[in-house]
Amino acid sequence: MNDRGRDAPFDARTLLTSRTDSLREANRRRIIRAVMVTPGTQVSIARQTHLSQATISAVVNELVQEGVFVVDSGEGERGKRVRLGPVRGAAVGVEVNHSSVTVAARPVGAADVEYSTVEFGADQSGNLWFRRAVRLIRETVERTGLTSDHIVSIGVGIPAAIDPRTSRITQVSSSLGWNMTGDPRDQFQHEFSNVPVIVDNEANLAAYGEYVHGVGLDGHETMLYVKASVGIGAGLIVGGLIFRGRHGIAGEMGHLAMDTDGTVCRCGNRGCLETLIGGIRLLSQVREAYAGYRIDSPQSLESLIERAKGGDPVCRRVLTDAARVMGLALAKVCNLLNPEIVVLGGELGMAADLLLTVIEDSMRLHALRGMFDPEFAPVRVVGSELGRQAGARGALSFALQVDQTIPA
Template sequence: MREARELLDVPAQGREWNRRRLIIEIMVKSDRQSQLSRRTGLSGGQVSQTIQDLTQEGVVEVDAPGGGRAKGKVRLSRMRGVAVGVDLGFNHTSVVARPVGEPHDRIVVKRDDFGANAGIRRLLPNVLRLVREAVEDTNQGMSDVVSAGLGVPRMVDPRTGRFATPVLPPWEPEDDPAGELTAELGVPVVMDNDANLGALAEQTYTSEEAVEHVVYVKASTGVGIGIVVGSNLVRGQRGMAGEIGHLTIEPNGRMCLCGGRGCLDTVIGAEALLDQVKQSRRGTNRDVPATLTELVLKAHNEDAVCKRVLQDAGRALGFALAQLCNLINPHRIVIGGELAEARSLLLEPCGQELARFALSGSVAPGADFELRTSTLSPHTEAQGALILGLRSRSSK
């Protein structure tokens, strides 16, 4: 059986670099040649010729049921090698692992309620354990790991791969989770904001055809968005693009962790929503949800206060997203994170506020606009981290 490392570890430039880039995109997702051309930026002729060469070498295979080879999906031949994606939430860790020759939806998932709030020293051993368990469940070993990506709930400077300033809790300026995981795993680990990676996964894995403008909303402890235009993440100069959680909604509102007042995080972040329910239970601690997940469950069980809290959160989110629609006019907005489990309780009021405050041409019926919850949840961000890790190998 061929080793994926043989294809990824050798230095490459020119045609060899194009070849490796194409192989990596097939590892990310088997696809038609036209879509591989779009995703890699290579011409149709370059893709066609390289696929012919790789087919002759036994590296890839082309499924062509009735539509001809050019329209068939190109997939990797059976091969040793595992790609890993890690999502560090504030209160959870998710790890996905997938043999590079398997379909993108055939992943092994490991999850633990132990996240960044525990501190990096306690967190890393737990992450390594989950990675080891996930890789072993693919029937391969840690020596077969060829790439790894890491999603974190804070801003990441694309120039350095480290946390952007200001470094907000629970992280410290000296924390370098990607660097420490690199030392332990023996492969380069690349890091990005979790909402960015959610957008990357949604744009890559949920449509047969390309969707050019995708916004992914990660709504849990805080709120952030990832923006994909074409196949490119919009990170901004220092990784601060998409920080919608720090968009001012109430100028004289509550103080935010960032030092601002009335940020969206202070209105619909998990702590703010739980506080609203707690205030309604004045004089008693009975039936007060301790987590956002519990709040959502109570709402689905017809708790009047929890339902109203989530509906109001949907309205506040819709107002914020309307401003975004007027700025970038996305094709699709996908809501993920724990808050997305509220489903219609959140989506309906969110859509109403979008219709009220966004330009009608961007969100009205017939505008080719879609608002929905993530179909990859609850592992959307980890899937995006896996993609990030693989694509980082094209520059090595």
């Protein structure tokens, strides 16, 4: 099947290209993809692929004989880890934010991920951010020792809702330069014409990253990931899958109507959660408090958090008030969804040590009590483990595991 020389590595693109339409071939590709996302035991491959143990065992044996897979021969479950043999290919993930783009890339058989970030995002007019993102993808892949020709998948998270059936944007904030009819997947596909590209909401992909590589490693049936940054989004994982809803709008927590007489939001509604605790609002509260005094106000959410950690009483107060409101919003969401675990990500996730207790106290005050009953494994509220890398890392793994045809 491979026209490779005796010692040359397998070409990942060839392994993932469909030879026939048979179910057997499809299962084989799914298992290869699962091991590319994360090496693991046959049990963990079953959890990822939803295939039977018998199927997995047969395919793993076949791939071990071919030399595509290697099984570590240690004792116990962990010892029998299935990993990739010499296979050459690169997987890429991109997180597009309002004011930054982060790219993650790694060889499909390696654990270490290369990250690059530019402070230049979707709020910058026209297509400039896109050109920067394309250049950053090529540069980051080259840092892994591979080239753009080796890319097998690109996942892109963008700050917009995406229709899961068509990959088109269904809802985008008017503060972005995109028009509603734009199709970011087409743009990337045009640039990387022989690589499958998947586009999804950036909070969904961050949730996926946290589920596969971070907090979710402990095994959770349902996980709510909140990305609290300049905007506030959320991703919901149910049984290992991203829950998107019919229009891809599920999880737009920042636009929960909290105060119908409140400030008009960038979405056009009034009193959304984002108008109360979005990054821009938090920064303006600090600016107001220090107006007229010879104290510099923080210019970014990150520096506001740093100042709060350093003891600045105004920054601290603004953040703890925000945490109380976040707790109220989470109580509403949890009453509706009852997740097993809530993960605080985005910039506010970096202040988890300051905020989690306040958030949880506020949730307890407003959510149904059963969720916090010590008799029934209460809902856990934790900080993100992957931090700012969750989105790009999740985009990388999500696109890699989807069995999509590689364009010829």
